[in-house]
Amino acid sequence: MSLPPPREVAIQVSGLNHHFGKGEARKQVLFDNNLVVRRGEIVIMTGPSGSGKTTLLTLIGTLRAIQEGSIRINGQELAGLPPPAQVLMRRDIGFIFQAHNLLNALSARQNVRMAVELTATPRGDYDRVADAMLDAVGLSDRAAYKPRNLSGGQRQRVAIARALVNRPRLVLADEPTAALDKDSGANVVHLLRELANNHGTTVMIVTHDSRIISVADRIVNMVDGQIVSDVRIKETMVICAILRKCSVFKEMSPSDLTDIAQKMTEEHFAENEDIVRAGDTGDKFYVIARGTTNIIIESAGTTRAVAKLGEGDFFGEVALLRDQPRNATVTCREPVVVYSLSKENFLAAMKSHKTFDDQMSNMLFTRGG
Amino acid sequence: MWFCRQFLLAWRLLADRPGRFVLSMTGVAFAVVIMFTELGFLNGVTDSSINFALRLDGDLVIVHPQQEHLKSGVEFPLFYLQQIRDVPGVALALPVYTSANYWANPQDGSRNRVLIIGADLDQPMLRFPEIAAYREELRGTDTMLFDRRARAELGQVAPGVRSRLAGHPERVVGLFALGPNFAYEGHVFMSTRNFLRLPDQRPEDVDIGLVRVAPGENIEAVRQRIQARLPTQVTVLTAREIAQRERDVTTRKAPVGIVFGLGLIVGFAIGTVVCYQILFNEVSDHLPQFAMLKAIGHPPRTLTALVLHEALILSLGGFAVGLAAGALLYALLEHQTALQMDLTPPRALLVLVLTSGMCLLAGRFALKKVQAADPADLF
Numbered sequence: 001m002s003l004p005p006p007r008e009v010a011i012q013v014s015g016l017n018h019h020f021g022k023g024e025a026r027k028q029v030l031f032d033n034n035l036v037v038r039r040g041e042i043v044i045m046t047g048p049s050g051s052g053k054t055t056l057l058t059l060i061g062t063l064r065a066i067q068e069g070s071i072r073i074n075g076q077e078l079a080g081l082p083p084p085a086q087v088l089m090r091r092d093i094g095f096i097f098q099a100h101n102l103l104n105a106l107s108a109r110q111n112v113r114m115a116v117e118l119t120a121t122p123r124g125d126y127d128r129v130a131d132a133m134l135d136a137v138g139l140s141d142r143a144a145y146k147p148r149n150l151s152g153g154q155r156q157r158v159a160i161a162r163a164l165v166n167r168p169r170l171v172l173a174d175e176p177t178a179a180l181d182k183d184s185g186a187n188v189v190h191l192l193r194e195l196a197n198n199h200g201t202t203v204m205i206v207t208h209d210s211r212i213i214s215v216a217d218r219i220v221n222m223v224d225g226q227i228v229s230d231v232r233i234k235e236t237m238v239i240c241a242i243l244r245k246c247s248v249f250k251e252m253s254p255s256d257l258t259d260i261a262q263k264m265t266e267e268h269f270a271e272n273e274d275i276v277r278a279g280d281t282g283d284k285f286y287v288i289a290r291g292t293t294n295i296i297i298e299s300a301g302t303t304r305a306v307a308k309l310g311e312g313d314f315f316g317e318v319a320l321l322r323d324q325p326r327n328a329t330v331t332c333r334e335p336v337v338v339y340s341l342s343k344e345n346f347l348a349a350m351k352s353h354k355t356f357d358d359q360m361s362n363m364l365f366t367r368g369g
Numbered sequence: 370m371w372f373c374r375q376f377l378l379a380w381r382l383l384a385d386r387p388g389r390f391v392l393s394m395t396g397v398a399f400a401v402v403i404m405f406t407e408l409g410f411l412n413g414v415t416d417s418s419i420n421f422a423l424r425l426d427g428d429l430v431i432v433h434p435q436q437e438h439l440k441s442g443v444e445f446p447l448f449y450l451q452q453i454r455d456v457p458g459v460a461l462a463l464p465v466y467t468s469a470n471y472w473a474n475p476q477d478g479s480r481n482r483v484l485i486i487g488a489d490l491d492q493p494m495l496r497f498p499e500i501a502a503y504r505e506e507l508r509g510t511d512t513m514l515f516d517r518r519a520r521a522e523l524g525q526v527a528p529g530v531r532s533r534l535a536g537h538p539e540r541v542v543g544l545f546a547l548g549p550n551f552a553y554e555g556h557v558f559m560s561t562r563n564f565l566r567l568p569d570q571r572p573e574d575v576d577i578g579l580v581r582v583a584p585g586e587n588i589e590a591v592r593q594r595i596q597a598r599l600p601t602q603v604t605v606l607t608a609r610e611i612a613q614r615e616r617d618v619t620t621r622k623a624p625v626g627i628v629f630g631l632g633l634i635v636g637f638a639i640g641t642v643v644c645y646q647i648l649f650n651e652v653s654d655h656l657p658q659f660a661m662l663k664a665i666g667h668p669p670r671t672l673t674a675l676v677l678h679e680a681l682i683l684s685l686g687g688f689a690v691g692l693a694a695g696a697l698l699y700a701l702l703e704h705q706t707a708l709q710m711d712l713t714p715p716r717a718l719l720v721l722v723l724t725s726g727m728c729l730l731a732g733r734f735a736l737k738k739v740q741a742a743d744p745a746d747l748f
Contacts, residue, residue: 030584054748063745064666084668091666097747101661105385106378117374144387162665174748205747 009072010170011037011060011201016053016069018225020329029055031225033069039169040196042203042215047222048276053206054174055312056222060204061093061172062086074169091118092202094163096173100155108134108158109143115162133165134158138187152179160188164195171195171203177212189215229262236261239339244311252353260349275338277329282319285346288312289338296329307332320346344362373669379678382655391587391649394686400640401691402698404720405580405712407632409699412716413708414626417550418619420709422612428588430611431462432580434604439482439611440552440619442469444564444574449603456598458591459748460580461508463494463590466564468576469553470535474524481523483516483553485534487564494579497558498565499545506542507560515541518548518554520707535567538645551625578603630729637727644731648680657747672739680732681725688724689741692717 018030030052037043046055056342058064059078060071066079073089081089102111108294112130121129134143138158147155163171168174173191177185193215195201205212213219214234239261243249249257264287269275275286294305295315306328309315319326320343341349370428383390394468414720430661433455436443453462466487471480488506493500499514506512513534517525524532530541534557547556565572592605606614652659659672699710 049728056748061748063743063748087663087666087668090664093666095664095744095747096660097661097664099657101657101747103382103655103658105381114662114667122578181526195679202441309433 007039007041009036009201010039010041010074011035011204012070012072013056014070016056016059016066016071018052018059018064019057020055029225029295030059033225033227033328035227037140037202037204039202040200040206041086041217042196042218043193043218044213045204045222046208046218047228051222053220054198054293057172057174057204057206057286060170061095062089080322082309092164092169094168096160096163096171096176098178100147100159100161100179102155102158104147107144107146107222108154108161108352111147112165112227115165119166123298129165130161130212134162136164136191137161138184150362153181153184153358156180157184157188160191164191167195167199167201169201171201171204173205173207175207175209176205177207177209182211185209185211187303188297213337219294231258235266238289239264239287240341242287244310246287246296246314248314256353260341261339261346264341266340268338269332269336269338270330271334273332273336275332275336276326276328278326278329280326282316282324283343284340285314285316285320285343286330286338287314289337289339292333293336294333296331297327298329317346321350372412372674375385375674376678376682379675382651382675383679383682390686393651393683394690395518396647397640397683397687397724398690400636400643400727401688401720402678402694403636403639404633404723405691405695406698406702406717407629407636408720409695409702409710409712410708411620411626411629411633413549413702413706413710414629415616415619416709416711417548418552419612419615420548420550421486423472423557425465425577425579425611426494426496427501427579427608428582429580429581429592430606430608431603432576432606434601434612436576436604436689437622439577440469440617442467442576444554445603447573447575448707450575450578451601452598453578453595456585458583458594459580460583461492461494461584462467463492463579464575465572465577465579466561466575468535468567468570470567472523472555472557473533474522475526475530475532478524479607481520482552482618483519483555483557484553485567486556486558487561487562487570488558490560494581495558497545497547499543500558503543507546507558507563509540509542511537511539511566513539513557513559513563513565513716514543514545515557516547516549517544518546518557518707520549522556529679537567549557549710551619553570553746554615561710569693573692580605600656601617629701633723637723640724640727641731643679644683644728645734648676648728648731648735649678649738652676652735653738656738656742660742660744664747669740670728673736676736676739677729677732680728681734684725687728688721691724691746692718695720 013033013035013107014034016030017028019028020025033056040065047053059066071078080274085354094191109127109130112133116126116129134140137153139157142150142154145324158175160176177188189212192203216365217232217234219231220227236258240257243257243261275293282362288309288311290311292308295307295309296303297306315330429627431442431673433445447464450462450464453459470485472483473480488495492506501515526541528541528543532539545558549555564570582588595605620630662671698713699712703710
């Protein structure tokens with residue numbers, strides 16, 4: 001059980017600060033935010049209102065000028081981008097607003113066409129493309145209706161059709177399902193998931209709708225203008241499943257496990273590669289996610305494999321706890337995937353989890369160093 | 370194609386609320402009618418003011434240098450004309466006498482100001498075909514032609530009617546057509562002999578001298594020769610210049626011209642404000658939608674074109690309604706004031722240009738609001 005190799009970076013936010021107002025009234029709303037979103041990921045942003053998630057979304061959507069820091073969308077730096085380039089940039093972004101903002105004078109089809117007209121689609125195909133998208137959101141029989149003759153949910157679906165019709169590389173949505181019933185909401189979420197999977201569309205959703213969370217790859221939580229947590233759901237679940245197999249983590253609550261899992265990094269090693277070498281300074285704790293390794297100890301000029309470690313096994317803790325160099329070499333018998341935890345995080349986790357500490361002491365005792 | 374699409378979109382936005390659209394067009398039409406009315410009066414005044422000048426049938430017109438316009442009554446001595454006759458190239462130099470006085474309404478005796486025109490019957494040098502038709506009748510003592518287009522206050526006047534002009538008994542032998550202007554309610558015509566029979570008229574005091582240039586002579590050269598002969602005593606104008614002078618006096622110097630000219634500007638200003646209000650509301654109502662169009666990547670020119678097209682549609686619709694109302698009003702005013710109110714195509718075109726101008730100007734102001742539409746506010 002492991003993750004597919006990471007896709008290319010779609011959104012890279014680094015050192016992002018933002019202020020509103022001028023002079024005395026100037027107030028910082030975003031504080032040193034960093035975020036990397038990869039292609040095809042669905043990221044849900046949560047946080048109390050006023051936490052800056054909407055501001056972050058508008059900055060990523062090129063709707064606001066960047067003041068400090070940097071945002072790169074598909075490699076393109078947004079800071080200092082001239083307005084005409086911003087306009088072009090936005091054509092590749094699908095916006096789903098909380099208010100649908102449809103043109104009342106136009107039918108559902110014509111509203112969707114307003115987006116199609118921005119592409120190189122031949123003029124004769126506008127209606128066909130618009131209708132196909134309306135069909136995808138379940139409104140094929142309402143194409144000729146004006147917004148005033150549609151229900152709130154239907155209007156929202158027209159707006160979603162307009163946002164998605166050009167298959168944008170990035171979709172930014174603000175409470176997209178708030179006005180929708182359970183089925184319509186599920187339909188929309190399914191559509192977003194499909195776009196993400198089949199077309200590599202990156203989706204960022206600001207929402208409080210817990211029903212959507214199931215499709216998300218990540219949940220980013222913001223408080224007071226800062227990203228306080230960035231949970232890679234799928235990855236975290238994979239790591240948690242592995243950690244749960246480890247004897248030391250067995251007793252831990254899911255939330256504690258999640259905390260640790262989030263701090264772990266995936267690392268890949270080739271066959272016969274050494275993960276740690278005897279004599280090196282210990283700086284990481286490892287859990288094996290896939291593959292098997294040999295533990296090799298050198299004594300009196302001979303090397304011998306003292307043990308074989310496999311999936312769910314862990315190693316490297318002794319050096320961290322005792323502040324000693326590695327006492328053995330760990331070599332891969334085959335390609336190996338491990339999750340590593342830095343010394344700092346490992347020791348912090350030890351301190352905060354009493355049971356973990358006990359278990360570890362026990363373990364050390366039995367292993368005898 | 371792009372242009373058509375914006376036009377169609379603008380039309381759909383406006384037509385989406387027909388009630389409001391009609392109201393908006395009425396607002397614009399109101400301004401159009403104001404402009405038509407002011408322009409009508411302005412033209413009515415100028416057209417009427419030059420109505421007599423246009424009938425002067427001479428290559429050159431001789432007037433006193435201090436005469437500002439044909440109604441100011443500044444005269445020059447008759448012997449100047451005799452001197453002008455000796456200038457090489459001059460074929461003919463004849464006086465036309467004019468005098469403002471009162472005509473007694475034959476029905477109720479009320480007195481109204483008319484301009485009395487006196488000229489030679491055989492060579493009147495005036496473009497009144499009626500003079501030739503009534504020449505024999507006009508040779509009779511105290512006979513005159515009456516202006517058929519004079520104001521109704523002057524009474525029902527037909528050939529054979531007798532009344533008093535400047536207190537002097539006169540007999541109307543026929544009618545001619547000229548029409549009133551802002552100075553006079555109408556005109557009358559008579560022979561020089563009969564003119565000089567009126568009280569206080571002397572043959573030496575000439576109002577207008579008309580010169581016919583000999584065939585083959587250059588008019589400008591003759592004018593210079595006359596001016597050289599009498600450099601300070603007279604002003605020599607061409608027929609075109611005298612008409613232009615009359616027009617200028619009315620439109621620029623006389624209060625009426627200024628009033629109606631200002632009225633035209635006021636109409637334009639009112640129209641601009643009305644149109645701005647309409648467009649401003651239109652834009653305000655659609656602001657989130659416009660912001661959304663910006664957000665999804667429509668360039669600013671899309672919105673600019675949209676608003677200006679809306680302005681254009683309003684101006685065209687408003688103009689159509691205003692034109693119909695204006696035509697009706699002209700007919701009514703012409704009937705009421707006897708002023709010439711001609712709705713000629715160039716004048717309609719002028720109002721159309723003004724209307725489009727005011728709507729586009731208003732649109733230009735309303736664009737400021739559109740530019741303020743911030744897509745970042747949508748989230």
